[in-house]
Amino acid sequence: MNRLGLFIALALSLFVGLLFGVYPELDLKLAALFYDGANKSFPLKFNTLAAVARDAAMWIAWGLAAPAIVALVVKLARPDKPLLISGRAVVFLLVTLTLSAGVLTNLTFKSYWGRPRPVVVTQFNGAQEFVPWWDPRGSCGRNCSFFSGEGATAFWTYAPAALTPPAWRPLAYAAATVFGVTTSLLRMAFGGHFFTDVAAAGLVTFLVIWLVHGYIYRWPSTRMTDRGVDAGLTRFSWPAYRLVQRWLGRETGPAPSV
Numbered sequence: 001m002n003r004l005g006l007f008i009a010l011a012l013s014l015f016v017g018l019l020f021g022v023y024p025e026l027d028l029k030l031a032a033l034f035y036d037g038a039n040k041s042f043p044l045k046f047n048t049l050a051a052v053a054r055d056a057a058m059w060i061a062w063g064l065a066a067p068a069i070v071a072l073v074v075k076l077a078r079p080d081k082p083l084l085i086s087g088r089a090v091v092f093l094l095v096t097l098t099l100s101a102g103v104l105t106n107l108t109f110k111s112y113w114g115r116p117r118p119v120v121v122t123q124f125n126g127a128q129e130f131v132p133w134w135d136p137r138g139s140c141g142r143n144c145s146f147f148s149g150e151g152a153t154a155f156w157t158y159a160p161a162a163l164t165p166p167a168w169r170p171l172a173y174a175a176a177t178v179f180g181v182t183t184s185l186l187r188m189a190f191g192g193h194f195f196t197d198v199a200a201a202g203l204v205t206f207l208v209i210w211l212v213h214g215y216i217y218r219w220p221s222t223r224m225t226d227r228g229v230d231a232g233l234t235r236f237s238w239p240a241y242r243l244v245q246r247w248l249g250r251e252t253g254p255a256p257s258v
Contacts, residue, residue: 013207042191070084119192162213
């Protein structure tokens, strides 16, 4: 998560945004590569192996998030015990996943940016008009095309890659890139998203991860510690834990110092 990665992401964002803003028909040409005009469909959408690969990609991403989820749940249930994994890792993984694959996609853009998906536009035998990536005035009402939630989830694997040992980190970043690109190509092949939808998902997710990583690990004024995260979760969950223990007939004292 160095500045070079940030500069590359910003440069790609500017390049893709301008190119597809000036020439929005490029999105249609790329989507057409996966479209069968004779059958008027995206054939890979009905391929069983492709569907399994799509589901597997999401399971892999959530599997990488599972240790942080389990550690948080166990800590909230048993605040008298230390976190099972690094406290900063728990915060970093769950905050970046929530922001990139949840808040910014499904709760923000996909709900209010009315861009129709490729499979429903007139150029691919649909009923709705194509709109470029920058235009939120499309006719899609909900769960729209811009930008890809599954693409964001796949590219979120940059977050666990950032926590690997330095010697393995370049390989982990490369694997996360391949994983994100492959998952995004599948979404395009199904007619679920345009290129700019998945490109925006990857770039926005990387920027979220870069900023949160800096906030938690790099910047002196905001840098967290594992000990501090553990102590904060203990204080937060202790009142509920103490109440449950009273219901069970067990007496507990004040929250322990962590």
